[in-house]
Amino acid sequence: MLAIDSTRKISFNRSISNGDLVIVYERHDNMKAVTVSEGSVLQNRFGVFKHSDWIGKSFGSKVFSNKGGFVYLLAPTPELWTLVLSHRTQILYIADISFVVMYLEIVTGCVVLESGTGSGSLTTSLARAVAPTGHIYTFDFHEQRAGSARDDFERTGLSSFVSVGVRDIQGEGFPQEFAGLADAVFLDLPQPWLAIPSAAKMLKHDGILCSFSPCIEQVQRSCETVQSNFSDIRTFEVLLRTYEVREEKMESSQVNGNGSNGSLPCKRRQCSGGAGVLTYPTSSVMARPCGEARGHTGYLTFARLK
Amino acid sequence: MCSENKEASSRITWEGCSVLLDINDGDRLVFARLSPAAKLKIGNKNCSLKPLIGCPFGTVFQLDSSSDGPFLSPLQPKGNVNNTEEIKDGQLNGEVRDNRSLIDNNTAQSLTGEDIEDMRRQGAKGDEIIEALIANSATFEKKTSFSQEKYRLKKQKKYAPKVLMRRPVARSICEAYFKKYPLKIGFLRVDTLSLLLSMANVSSNSDILVVDMVGGLVTGAVAERLGGTGYVCNTYLGQAPYSMDIVRIFNLSDEICKRILRCSMSDLLSQKESQQQNLLNDESQSNDQMNVLGGIEEISHSSENAISDLGAENTTLPALRACKAAKAGEKASPEVVDSWKENGFSSLIIAAPDVDTWTLVKDLLPLLSNSAPFAIYHQYLQPLATCMHNLQLGKMAIGLQISEPWLREYQVLPSRTHPCMQMSAFGGYILSGTKICSS
Incomplete structure (x- = not known):
């Protein structure tokens, strides 16, 4: 997913080879991660796609099935990965992720601690931000989940920037070896206040903590705990509203001649021809917010170590 | 002075370094380049930015005065925790004070402007003036602890302004501009x-x-x-x-x-x-690049704080040019x-x-x-x-x-x-x- 070797820049013009991870795009709400394997096939409602047909094609290509159906093959990015990864837990989405990376001031070379790892949605974006010289140390108390996350980072090619540890951060805190080394700490835990004192020990001076909690009661308690060692404590909620765009045909009317109805618009087609009013169909591109949206994800509390 | 390792990742300022100065909790936001000659005007006082060089980002400075004039000194963290504890206790004890007896007739404060000027001339520190104002306020004791804190904060901004030094990164720069410009x-x-x-x-x-x-x-x-x-x-x-x-x-x-x-x-x-x-x-x-390199860029919304020319540019510019070998x-x-x-x-x-x-x-x-x-x-x-x-x-x-x-x-x-x-x-x-x- 990332260009680790500086001589091989990210250029998606590179063609697809055996063993590559590709994102198979059917529609904007239907995508799937597939590892290309020469003898395999992908079967979906559009028919059967042979992987061998994909090899040598450019990323971004349209490929066809035996029945003439098609999908697009995209190069993986953290944003696409978030849409296709297997949900072992509730995950963070792009609005929260991008805000967290920016607000934690994470750049190349940073050391970031995270708990829990969950499904690794945020971790993938954190890794992108610290690469190629920084590192993410992420912890989950669930051994199997940590293992699956490790497999995922291997698959997305991020394993050299991410270390997954099995540890109960609420109970034991972060490992002492990271004391004073972290540029940023991210907590997504049911009782973050239990881990905050340890997080404070891990951070460099002026380093930033972020805690993500779905419930305001958690935020309330975290903020009380954070008071003692941190300043610049701020809590946010960030959401996205999406828009649908359509070209709509609309009739407009124009009064022809000396009609007594002046310039009042005539909306009904029956009017046309009668009373000297002509209608002209015009089309214009219009946008409106989508009817449904994610109404809440969680509150993000940020604080800076004094 | 401008070696490569002292750059974006550094958590300590150096000479020639760019900083965001947050004066009184966001009331004013100023981008400045640190040099021994650079000056910042706070209220009617001009103070040198030299003491900021070599300090960690995140340091809060307080305006003090000495016989040589006003100067900025790092503030030792104190008191904050106690204040919030008090507030919490006040709330938990089911505080009964409210604003029923407050009458806005401008007689609550018995210290006059002249009294305060006298104190200043005698070298009183900002904190001492604030304590005197509180002691001479007829209504302070009747306020709830929340509004007492508000009162204290208001007086602090005026008599003991604080300058918080922030790292200029995408987040802080974007927020500062979004707020002021x-x-x-x-x-x-x-x-x-x-x-x-x-x-x-x-x-x-x-x-x-x-x-x-x-x-x-x-x-x-x-x-x-x-x-x-x-x-x-x-x-x-x-x-x-x-x-x-x-x-x-x-x-x-x-x-x-x-x-x-x-x-x-x-x-x-x-x-x-x-x-x-x-x-x-x-x-x-x-050619637009060269003009901006030196000095101090102020982001300000109010006209009285309009972009201030702080006169430090002429002395600092050559040094900064030498610093910035690579031009973006x-x-x-x-x-x-x-x-x-x-x-x-x-x-x-x-x-x-x-x-x-x-x-x-x-x-x-x-x-x-x-x-x-x-x-x-x-x-x-x-x-x-x-x-x-x-x-x-x-x-x-x-x-x-x-x-x-x-x-x-x-x-x-x-x-x-x-x-x-x-x-x-x-x-x-x-x-x-x-x-x-x-x-």
């Missing part, structure tokens, strides 16, 4: 900027094509993420590059500055051979331009309020490699809607989406948690998508 950055809010960087997959070793008509904020933020790898190609229509002033506020290392290149759109769109001729034109570019925004060499044409850019970000979105995208999208993501910012919805529609019709991109971020801050206090009373109601729109192979 949003027009300059095209009303680009920090969450919107963060989305642009994510949606355009800004990552190390990638070549990002940028149309930045928001003062250089996007260019700087992208360069900060690239961390000295890959390239930011800042492209422009016509002959004159767009201003990149804000890039110089970031403490970008020489290595990172070298990765910010400029190239006109006509050079990018021309065939490879024609490159040579354009070499001649590059002398004329961007050099013209891209023909070799680099050719490599971009050959490999394609890894992504595209547009923040160009004054150029028609669709015409820009139509020209620039073919410069991207296939499967490259792009993110386009605009204050208005219609240009993005039209652009999205045309991209769909032309089958040029998939995964198209227009999103509008919404950001709400909360006040979190014991028994008094609620959304903040004031919020930004609008942070702009983003059109994002992925380029596909033309069939």
Whole structure:
């Protein structure tokens, strides 16, 4: 997913080879991660796609099935990965992720601690931000989940920037070896206040903590705990509203001649021809917010170590 | 003094370093470059910024005065914790004080302006004046502990101003401009900027094509993420590059500055051979850079605090020039331009309020490699809607989406948690998508 070797820049013009991870795009709400394997096939409602047909094609290509159906093959990015990864837990989405990376001031070379790892949605974006010289140390108390996350980072090619540890951060805190080394700490835990004192020990001076909690009661308690060692404590909620765009045909009317109805618009087609009013169909591109949206994800509390 | 290791990642200031000064909790935000000669005016006092050199970012300074005049000294953290404890206790004890007996007749304070001036002349510290004001206030004791704290804060701002020194990074720079001078950055809010960087997959070793008509904020933020790898190609229509002033506020290392290149759109769109001729034109570019290098840029909304010329520029400028060996925004060499044409850019970000979105995208999208993501910012919805529609019709991109971020801050206090009373109601729109192979 990332260009680790500086001589091989990210250029998606590179063609697809055996063993590559590709994102198979059917529609904007239907995508799937597939590892290309020469003898395999992908079967979906559009028919059967042979992987061998994909090899040598450019990323971004349209490929066809035996029945003439098609999908697009995209190069993986953290944003696409978030849409296709297997949900072992509730995950963070792009609005929260991008805000967290920016607000934690994470750049190349940073050391970031995270708990829990969950499904690794945020971790993938954190890794992108610290690469190629920084590192993410992420912890989950669930051994199997940590293992699956490790497999995922291997698959997305991020394993050299991410270390997954099995540890109960609420109970034991972060490992002492990271004391004073972290540029940023991210907590997504049911009782973050239990881990905050340890997080404070891990951070460099002026380093930033972020805690993500779905419930305001958690935020309330975290903020009380954070008071003692941190300043610049701020809590946010960030959401996205999406828009649908359509070209709509609309009739407009124009009064022809000396009609007594002046310039009042005539909306009904029956009017046309009668009373000297002509209608002209015009089309214009219009946008409106989508009817449904994610109404809440969680509150993000940020604080800076004094 | 300006060695490479003392740059963006440093948590301690150095001479020639750029800082964001937050005076009295955001009342004033000032970008300054630290030098022994640099001065900052607070109220009617002029104080040197020299004591700030070599201090950790995050330090709070207090204005003190001595026989040599006013000076800034680091504030030892104290008291804060106790104050909040008191407030909490007050709430828990079911405080009964309220504002029923407060009458606004301007007689509560028995100290006169002259009394305060006298105290000052005798060398009283700001904190001492505040204590005297409280002692002489007839109503202070009757206030609730919340309003006592408010009173204290108000007096502190006036008599003991505090200066918080922040690192100038994408987050703080964007927030400062959004708060004080949003027009300059095209009303680009920090969450919107963060989305642009994510949606355009800004990552190390990638070549990002940028149309930045928001003062250089996007260019700087992208360069900060690239961390000295890959390239930011800042492209422009016509002959004159767009201003990149804000890039110089970031403490970008020489290595990172070298990765910010400029190239006109006509050079990018021309065939490879024609490159040579354009070499001649590059002398004329961007004299605007030099003026801004020195001094102090103040972001201010109120007219009384209008951009202040602090007189330090003349003395500091030569030193700063020597410091900034690598200038951000050099013209891209023909070799680099050719490599971009050959490999394609890894992504595209547009923040160009004054150029028609669709015409820009139509020209620039073919410069991207296939499967490259792009993110386009605009204050208005219609240009993005039209652009999205045309991209769909032309089958040029998939995964198209227009999103509008919404950001709400909360006040979190014991028994008094609620959304903040004031919020930004609008942070702009983003059109994002992925380029596909033309069939």
